Amino acid sequence: MNPKDIFLLSFEALVDRKVRTLLTILMVVLGSSLVVILNGLSAGQAAFLEKQFNTLAANVIFVSSGQRGFRDTSASNALIINTVVIGKMKSLPLISDVIPEYTGSVSLDSQGNTQRASVTSLDPTKLTVELPNLEYVDGSTVKPNDRSSAILGDTIVNPPGAANAFVTLGQTIKATATYADASGKTITVTKNFVVSGILKPSGNTMVDRSVIINLDAGNELLHKLNKYDAVIVAATTPDDVDTVQQELTSQFGKTLGATTPKAIMAVRQQAASGNAAFILMVGIIALVVGAVGIVTTLYNSVTERIREIGTMKAIGAQNTTILALFLVEAGLIGVLGASLGLIIGIGGGYIMSIVTTTTIGGGGPSVHIPPIFVPMDLLKVWMLSLTLSVIAGMYPAWKASKLSPMVALRRE
């Protein structure tokens, strides 16, 4: 019997039991699409993080008040970072710059349009210390001492999907921030800024969605009371980063957290690889569940078609032909399930990435991290789904092929 005839007979057998076939295919689809979605989102997140950290200078150390451990979220021992602390940091060896910052989030209004944005309040001339590749659009000016001028990230000026720019150079925007006073009452602070500079896309989502204002303006707008949120400490050279980090820790102990982009990246990568292993396990379990579905379907099919198998054998079908018929059925379920799984997985990955937008910058605007689908990974998922399906079909197919024709023909 030639392969084409075997294929047609197997296909007809699947079509004959449409609902059951579709449900079995659905099980494979669920398994393979789950693996595709999780893989795509995981790869997208990894790439996103890598991109963020690649824009940062290699010699910077992020310093924040208090070293927050896993169980210690109160930061009760946190050091209040003020000008005295900054001065002490500046006096340490191998440090080329110390840049204090206030951070927060605001609502921006421009010509009737509103959007949320992160605020970074620092000496704007020091931006390039942290992000050396930063570039401004033509016509931008940096006014470090002007409390009313602001520099905007690219995504704020050109929001995704908007036909027109949110604001242009020289225009005024209104920034509104809120804080709770000592009695818990919400106080709103509003301040107008003239857009003096616009950043070109930096590749760093945090920066692209930020409003940069000077320290005085930030202190006032965000009501920080001269307590800095973070400090960027620049070591003289990238080789000095570890020494400076150790020095900061020895000077300030656990009252202050000091970490490097390299260390953050390493932790993230470790977490991501742990995540990937977990995701793979979940996906494989889902695929195995799908495979069990195939075993059940084909096993039932063998039982139901036992007379048909007997008839096929009586009219001369070889055991290998019967084996092939059922394996092709399993293979067809696998091919359809895996292929649909890839398509649905890719679509589902994009939908999931939109639904589960990530918030950055502590209450700042949400970021869409698109999934990344690597063709080789997709092919591996497809092959895995198909292989599992065929393996799942082996036992029922073998059982069918070994049936005695006489016993099969007698069965009602």
Add this chain to the structure above:
Amino acid sequence: MNSKKGSILKNMTKDLVVEKNTQNEIVDNRSFALRVENLSKIYDSAAGRVVALDNVSFSIKKGEFVSVVGPSGSGKSTVLNMVGALDRPTSGKIYIDGIDIFSLNDSEIATLRNRRIGFIFQSFNLINRTSVHKNVKLPGIIAGMSSDDANLRAMKILEALDIADKKNQKPINLSGGQQQRVAIARSLINNPSIILADEPTGNLDTKTGEDVFDMLKMLSHKFKRTIIMVTHNPELAESTDRSILLRDGRIEKDVFN
């Protein structure tokens, strides 16, 4: 189906044109479609030892239409299953076209069933999800016949059996008589040496049963087909060329009608 197995069976026939049977008599296989020699089948069941067939021997010439009759449990179906190579005997031999069929391995037996035996079942045993035409050509496809040849041959047989107009229908949508005609057509596609019919009229009303029987008779007389039919119906049995009456696993009578 590969041609190697086909040639094994072909060569075996050629080699065994003339041979000695178990009684040391010279037998010319060219005149016999089937020889059954000292066939016994014993089952060991929970109820004890059951002798289904006890030393049964008979020969059937090419073109003969033979009925096998007998009460329930006499061994009719057991004989048919053995001759159809669906079951193996406890002892004894069966020759189809001179081939000792139980000397073959499972794969060669499947080839033999495909090429040299046509089956007609009481409950038709058609594949209901596919068309009449495909049911008929299926043994041809298994035999490795080209698609064009199988299509052409299936159509010719369907026309000869006056059922060509139903070729695209599913068997389940046909009457019992029509379904049995499709089963007869299927049994003929590979031009087999023997057609084995197990109660072919058992599921049909009297008139339809007679029509189907007449069709088998026509195949035997007009096209010289060798047919062995198991039946409960004594009238039909008397209308065949020869009747073998089995009782308690033995041949009680072997009469020419």
